[in-house]
Amino acid sequence: MVNLALIGMGLVGSQVLKIIEKNLQKYKDQYNIDFNFTAIFEYDGALISDAGISVSEVLGSHNFRDLDYWKPGVQAIEAIPDTKADIIIDATPVNPDTGEPALSHILKALKSKKHVVTSNKGPFYLAYENIKEIAEKNGVSFGFESTVGSAVPCLGIRDSLAGNKIKKIVGVLNGTSNYILNRMTSEGISFNLALQEAQENGYAETDPTLDIEGYDAAGKLVILANHLLGWNKTIKDVKISGITKVNEDMISLAKKSHMEIKHLAVAKDGELEVSLKLIPENSALALGGTLNGVYLDTELAGEIIITGRGAGGSEAAAGIISDVINISRRYLLADT
C-alpha cells in the first residue's frame, strides 16, 4: 500500500484524484501498487482518514466539506509530519515570486522523511539546491516532472542520457506565447488581437503577464538548466524579455526569408536567456498551436528534440502520476 496526501484540489489536484481513482486496478495489475489517499488538504481544512479516503465519494459529493472525513481549520503545513502519507503531492496555487506555499510544504515534507511530488515550478527555480540537499539528507526523493512540459518527459530524459553530456538547451516552453506568435504568423493579425483570441480560447490568463513577459519560460529554463546541465541558477540569473514588441511587419519580414519568430528559452555557455528569436520555418522548434518543445544538443547523440502539450489539467496530472509511480516503485514497493 502506498499512502498519498494531496494538497490542493484545484484543476490539477482534482485531475490527479480522478485519474488515480479511475486506474487503481490498472496500477495494481501493472505495477503492483495499491494507492490510498489518507489526506486531502484544502485552504480551510482537510479530509483525513488514516484508513483511506473514498475518492469516489469525495468527487461525487455535492460539497466534500460535509463529509465525515472533513476537519475544518487543519492546515497542511502543520499536519504533514503526522500524516500517514508516504508521498505528499503538492498542487497548490503558488506565488511566483516566493514559491509559497508549495516551497514550505515541500521542505516540511522532506524533513518529515516523506517523498514529494509537485507541478509547482516556483520552489525549483528559487531553491532547487536547497530542496535537493534536504531530500538527500533525509533519504527521500522528490518528483517535479510536470514543472516543465507537464507530461512531456523533459526532466526524465536525464536518466536516459546517462553518460552523455548535454551542451545546449533551446526550448519553446510557454504555450500561451507560442499560440500568440503562431496566430500572428498564420493569420497576419496583430499581437493584441492574437492575445485576445488566446484569452477567449482559454490559452491565456486574464492577466497574461507571467506568460507573455517570459517569466514562466524563464522559471522552466532554470529548472532544465539545473537538472539537465547540473548548473546552480535561479530565476534572477535569466536575461528575460517578452513577446510584446513583436508586430505583423516583423513577422512578414521573417516569413519572406522563410523564417519564423519564436519565444525561445536558451541555456548555453553558462548563460540563460528568454527572448524572441528567428528560426528557419522548417526547424524542429517551429512548433504549431500551443505546443512546447525542448531541443538538446548532446555530445554523443547529437540533436534530440522532445515536443508535446505542455499545459493542461490532465497533462500536468499525468506528469505528477508518473512521478508518484516511479517513486513508489523505486522506494516504497518493498514496504508494501
Add this chain to the structure above:
Amino acid sequence: MIELEAKLPDSPGALLKFLKPISENAGNIHGIFHTHKDKIGGMIPVLVQFEIIAKDKVKNLENIKKILQDMNIPILKITDIQAVHQMTVILSGHVFRSNVEEIIKELGTTGAKVHDLEAKFTNPEDISNVKFIVDIPDEMEDRVVVQKLEEICDWKDLFLLTEEIL
C-alpha cells in the same frame, strides 16, 4: 575564394580550355556561370569561382592570369572574395530616423557586411521594421556581430531580433 570574369568565344571546347590552367594551378572550382543568353559579338561572359589549394596562392594566380592572357582570353575582373555565411536580423523602432547608413557602417567595423536590406513601414517617421541579411566571414564568430548589433540597438534605442542557430 577567387572570382574570375572573362569572355570566351562561343565554340566547342572553349570552356574546357579556359578551365584547364585554373585546375593545373591547383584551382579547386566551386562554381561556373556560363551564360549563352548574354552573348555579344560571338563572345560569352563566364564567371568562375575557385579556391587555390597551394602554398603560394599568389604565384599560382599569376600563372593562371599569364596563361589566359597568352591564350588571348580577355580577363574582365579578378576578385578575391571571402568565404562568408549569412545571418538574418530584424531591427524595429525608429530605424530610419536613427540613420540606417550609420548603422550599416558601424556594423561594418566588425568585418561583417550588410548584403541585403528590406524594410516595412507606413511612413519613415513612424516605427519601421528593417531586415538585414548580414554576410559574416566564416572565420568570424557570430557573437561578435550580435554583440555589435546589441550595442548599436542600445545606442539607437532599437529592438533587435537575431537568429538562434540550432
